Amino acid sequence: MRGITKEFPGAKALDGVDLEVEPGEVHCLLGQNGAGKSTLIKVLAGAHQPDSGDLTWDGEPVVLPSPTAAMRHGISTIYQELDLVDGLSVADNIFLGHERARYGLTRRGETAAAARELLSSLGHPEIAPGTEVGSLSPAQQQIVSMARALSHDTRLIVMDEPSAVLTQDEVGNLFRVIGELTAAGVAVLYISHRMGEIRTIGTRVTVLKDGRTVAGGLPATTPTSQLVALMTGRESAYDFPQRGGQRALPAREEVLRVEHLTQPGSFEDVSFSVRAGEIVGLVGLVGSGRSEILHAVYGATRPASGSVVVDGRPLPPGRVTAAVKAGVGLAPEERKSQALFLQDSVVRNVSISSLGRFARFGWLDRRREAAAATARVAALDLRPADPQRAVGTLSGGNQQKAVLARWLLRGCRVLLLDEPTRGVDVGARSELYALVRELADSGVAVLFVSSEVPEVLGLADRALVLREGRIVHEAEAASLKESHVLDLVMEESRP
Amino acid sequence: MSDQTTPRPAQEAPVVPAQGRSGTGATGGPSLVKEGPDPGAARRRQLPRLFPLHQVHSLGLLVVLLLLGVVGAATSGNFLTTDNIVNILTSAAVIGVITVGQTFVIIGGGIDLSVGAIVAVASVWCTTVATQSYGLGGMVFTAVVVGSVVGLLNGVLIAYGKIVAFITTLAMMASARGVAERLSDRQSQVVTVESFNRIATDKILGVPLLVYLMAGIVVLGWLLLNRTTFGRRTFAVGGNPEAARLAGIAVRRHTMLLYVLSGVCCGIAAVMLTARTTSGASNLGNLYELDSIAAVIIGGTLLAGGRGSLFGSILGVLVFTTITNIFVLNNLTTDIQEIAKGLIILVAVLLQRTRGARPPA
Structure with a gap:
């Protein structure tokens, strides 16, 4: 790809991007959110047409007028937001668009067999081709x-x-598959925010910034600090805020107490507590019950047994409205589908949980509502600083800020964060970390789930390690080592 | 043909200032139709915030209505008379009131196919000999209570019984009309309470009471939708029910209330329709569900919920009644009328699609 530009009205998403990928390499694409990575991918996938620039494929110039054309050339894309049809079976999803069929009749047996073969080559023979995709885990x-x-x-x-x-x-399994693919001469364009991964599997790195290629074809061994500097003009990758009120911690009162929470199949006998001003991190593998515990605490699901106590008062199980009333807030994992009204303005998204405060007999005082929401949004330095903008047009980090602003406005005692930095770029992460710490310092009890161990160790005061639905270890986060946590988390699943 | 081409400039006109503002004026018009970060948001800020979200679409519909006026005036000398315009408004009154409720339900992510049947059962129940013995107040009270109870039944089944709205209200459509037939024994029940019939015949300043009733309910509905917490939550529940639930909104209770609201509107509409026909009958309100849904949709409300405009819905009702009026004035048969209605629905949905095509990035 050479000199690719793509303009949207009012914004130049790509402004002269160069990218060169060779067969058999893992080429990593780095850049902050909004740097143009997603747009670039869509151009490659044939979903967007570039306004100028050339695409060369195998030495020949090509045009990709549609996703089908891209596929015919052998370009496949796995999007961040999975684009599977929930209601169809695994096999049907795999062959969607190019069904194994003869005379318009699908050949079910053959499809299932081919799907099974593909899945076992990916190391997951346990996924049955006939399963409905909606019932599978994200992984x-x-x-x-x-x-x-x-x-x-x-x-x-x-x-x-x-x-x-x-x-x-x-x-690890994904990397193994990628290794096999590249050995067979397939090229991989890999986008990730995680430097460690790039280090492990990357061959070369291209860095995008503001729709431009700022560095192309760097070796993957380039020091992290140099890469981050290229992306942001900044030096360090993760900036964790100081653990502030630690000395005062034991004296603070307990805000959230969870006792013997059990949901067969998800988690068993989970008990812990979070004090005011404390950040507690939950670490565990996908399927270890992390998110399920948060949802049960929030009342979004009803646990089989156990209790959740906020400020000394037990919450009725399975009732979100009661939890919110008691001062519990949740920033869910799937921001777009579980937290935001994408077409609505930032103000409306922020105020939705506190509408009652701006209303008298149901009548909304919209000026007060907008002023209060705008103030919270400004306090979080949400960008662009336009509270009337549709929230769906914001970057991941700013969408997360909008969700936080919602609970800030509501004023909560307990804040539950489910993968707070998922899909958030490196620069915005540090900001979010600082925000969470600030919230805690103001007396909020924070409980967060993360699949990134360094995040838990860096941000939390205390870490709870989960394995197969049980808390297997609890310690001051500062005293834990990443390797130790990984050991704890994976002990049973080791060969 | 001119119907289809002319609204477009009107739709794009408000875009021009926004375009100038963001400094991309030079790139020209057509590309603006493509997705962009937020021409919609810019547009929203530009216009006075009288009618949130869909005012641009509503403007287009207003133009359609004006065009219909021109066509009407050109084809019939009687069209622009006060009598005729009052006539149009009067025939829009009943369906207009029903459409208010339907708009709430659809924005809230549901649909109510039982509105016509609720009108029938409320009409029959409020005109039984027993009810009529209580006079005007008893009859109106009965109609509204019957409407809200049937709506409550819909709402409980949908929100707490977790039966799909389409199925629930389809079942209700059949069985409520059945109840109406059983109650009335398929006879029309003549209203002997004179004060009740006067609801349809009384005029204030030459305009029938029915028109004031509709206008009042539309204004109340608009305020409820756009100025209250209830309205705001309706948009949220329809736009993303899961997010609404996790934001602490009592989604099920809210959904239930939406159907109660629709039922209440049907009860009021039943009073108006019964007074017009001076009798209650089980065949009243036939196919009103289709008319009201069509009006809501051409009014710019997304069938999927979450976005919509009450003002647009009412314009939709007026467009349909004006078309009917023009056809009647010109002695055209109803079959052509139905075809025209169908075409208008299609064109409106097509217009909506070009607007909705902008993905939320």
Whole structure:
């Protein structure tokens, strides 16, 4: 790709991007959110047409007028937001668009067999081809997505943050598959925010910034600080805020207490407490019950037994409205589908949980509502600083800020964060960390779930390690080592 | 043909200032139709915030209505008379009131196919000999209570019984009309309470009471939708029910209330329709569900929920009644009328699609 530009009205998403990928290499694409990575991928996938610039494929200039054309050339894309049809079976999803069929009749047996073969080559023979995709876990869906990409005669696979929903061992498996692919001469364009991964599998790195290529074809061994500097003009990758009120901690009162929370199949006998001003991190593999525990605490699901106590008062199980009333807030994992009203303005998204405060007998005082929401949004330095903008047009980090602003406005005692930095770029992460710490310092009890161990160790005061639905270890986060936590988390699943 | 081409400039006109503002004026018009970060948001800021979200679409519809006026005036000398315009408004009154409720339900992510049947059962129940013995107040009270109870039944089944709205209200459509037939024994029940019939015949300043009733309910509905917490939550529940639930909104209770609201509107509409026909009958309100849904949709409300405009819905009702009026004035048969209605629905949905095609990035 040479000199690719793509303009949207009012914004130049790509402004002269150069990218060169060779067969058999893992080429990593780095850049902050909004740097143009997603747009670039869509151009490659044939979903967007560039306004200028040339695409060269195998030495020949090509045009990719449609996704089908891209696929015919052997370019497959695995998007960040999985694009699977929930209601169809695994096999149907894999062969969607190029069904194994004769005379318009699908050949079910053959499809299932081919799907099974693909899935076991990906190391996941346990996913049955007949299963409905909607019933699979995010990690399994990712595997199905990959199987779909491989079901074409693929020569270039584009992966947009494939590891975001995966746990450590699943990432290992992904890397193994990528290794096999590249050995067979397939090129991989790999997008990730995680430097460690780039280090492990990357061959070369291209860095995008503001729609431009700022560095192309760097070796993957380039020091992290140099790469981050290229992306941001900044030096360090993760900036964790100081653990502030630590000395005062034991004296603070307990805000959230969870007792013997049990949901067979998800988690067993989970008990812990969070004090005011404390940040507690939950670490565990996908499927260890992390998110399920948060949801049960929030009342979004009803646990089989156990109790949740906020400020000394037990919450009725399975009732979100009661939890919110008691001062509990949740920033869910899937921001777009579980937290935001994408078409609505930032103000409306922020105020939705506190409407009652701006109303008298149901009558909204919209000026007060807008002023209060705008103030919270400004305090969080949400960009662009336009509270009337549709929230769906913001970057991941700013969308997360909008969700935080919602609970800030509501004023909560307990804040539950589910993968707070998923899909958030490196620069914005540090900002979010600082924000969470600030919230805690103001007396909020924070409980957060993360699949990134360094994040838990860096941000939390205390870490709870989960394995197969049970808390197996609890310690001051500062005293824990990443390798130790990984050991704890994966002990049972080791061969 | 001119119907289809002319609204477009009107739709794009408000875009021009936004374009100038963001400094991309030179790139020209057509590319603006493509997705962009937020021409919609810019547009929203530009216009006075009288009618949130869909005012641009509503403007287009207003133009359609004006065009219909021109066509009407050109084809019939009687069209522009006060009598005729009052006539149009009067025939829009009943369906207009029903459409208010339907708009709430659809924005809230549901649909109510039972509105016509609720009108029938409310009409029959409020005109039984027993009810009529209580006079005007008893009859109106009965109609509204019957409407809200049937709506409550819909709402409970949908929100707490977790039966799909389409199925629930389809079942209700059949069985409520059945109840109406059983109650009335398929006879029309003549209203002997004179004060009740006067609801349809009384005029204030030459305009029938029915028109004031509709206008009042539309204004109340508009305020409820756009100025209250209830309205705001309706948009949220329809736009993303899961996010609404996790934001602490009582989604099920809210959904239930939406159907109660629709039922209440049907009860009021039943009073108006019964007074017009001076009798209650089980065949009243036939196919009103289709008319009201069509009006909501051409009014710019997304069938999927989450976005919409009450003002647009009412314009939709007026467009349909004006078309009917023009056809009647010109002695055209109803079959052509139905075809025209169908075409208008299609064109409106097509227009909506070009607007909705912008993905939320």
